[in-house]
Amino acid sequence: MSTKSTSPLRFLFLTEGVMKLMGGLVFVVSPQTPLSVAVAAPIPPSARLLARLLGTQTFTLGISMLLASTKTPKAVSSRRIVYWTVFARDATLVTVLTLQLLFGENSDALGFSAKGLRAWLAELMPFCLGHLWILTTKPHWF
Template structure:
């Protein structure tokens, strides 16, 4: 049995891909739902637009992850680049959120409160750390 047969990577791609599809759809179709935790009412229109744009990214990355979870040689060979892409997007977003909290003037950041920015960062960090762990410590799964 090969090392790839024992790898949980395909299942991780499938589960996270479905999560990203669902999360992306929520951000696209009902951005008020996640924003209600991070932004005081009334939610500024620009925050709604930003959420929808991030939702499209999340949805698209979900599709990429689902395609890479297939049991084909092409899908298997693309998993590493898809995972790096997802990690790069999430890590960049986490960095921008952290910098905004640390250096930014949080009085009027599209209506986001510092607690809202922290909640968003806290939601994103487990994914970033998990991706980094797989990419570095479990690279043999690819």
């Protein structure tokens, strides 16, 4: 019998970690690039600042995911908490975006259009649901 793990979690951590590093860098270095989809020109400085702040979070979570993807015992034991942390951040963003879409005055939302908020929500939702699915139905992967 093989003792090799069949969990794809390490690969998922590596993949999402790299994606978060790249995405976070784009938001930090060139926030107008992703904001051009969600905010009408001219992009308010407050929206650029918000994008940079979220980019730093995303970049940092990418580093955490890459560190947790290693094969060391400490990294393996930290995977669950890292995954919960990433899920909590994404779920909070999804909640705030949904509330803004449903109840907010979108003309006041730092220049974000309803279409832009929906696009952002559509980008986050698959990750959020995927994390929740793994955390609740695949605990043996950790």
